[in-house]
Amino acid sequence: MHEVFDRMWMFPKTWFWPLLSPQLGRAANGAVPAARMAWVYSEFQGLMTDPYVYVSEIMGFLITVYFVVRLYRRHGFSIFLRTGKMV
Numbered sequence: 001m002h003e004v005f006d007r008m009w010m011f012p013k014t015w016f017w018p019l020l021s022p023q024l025g026r027a028a029n030g031a032v033p034a035a036r037m038a039w040v041y042s043e044f045q046g047l048m049t050d051p052y053v054y055v056s057e058i059m060g061f062l063i064t065v066y067f068v069v070r071l072y073r074r075h076g077f078s079i080f081l082r083t084g085k086m087v
Helices: 034-049 052-071 076-085
Strands: none
Touching: 034 052, 052 076
């Protein structure tokens, strides 16, 4: 579901990495191209202005906080790390 919500079909080089793009946009000297920095800026703009982005990020954050608090209250971190089960 994460792939669907992140709309990864719009970024096939990233979605199918390393099959389609082993270098994933690095220049020959290892520098990050300006186009990639523009992408970071555009993602940040979306996070600040697009309700589709920031509402889903807030919901994901709240769900994560709920489960962390639940594990903390039940002293279940070690069980979760060993078995992957919530207590």
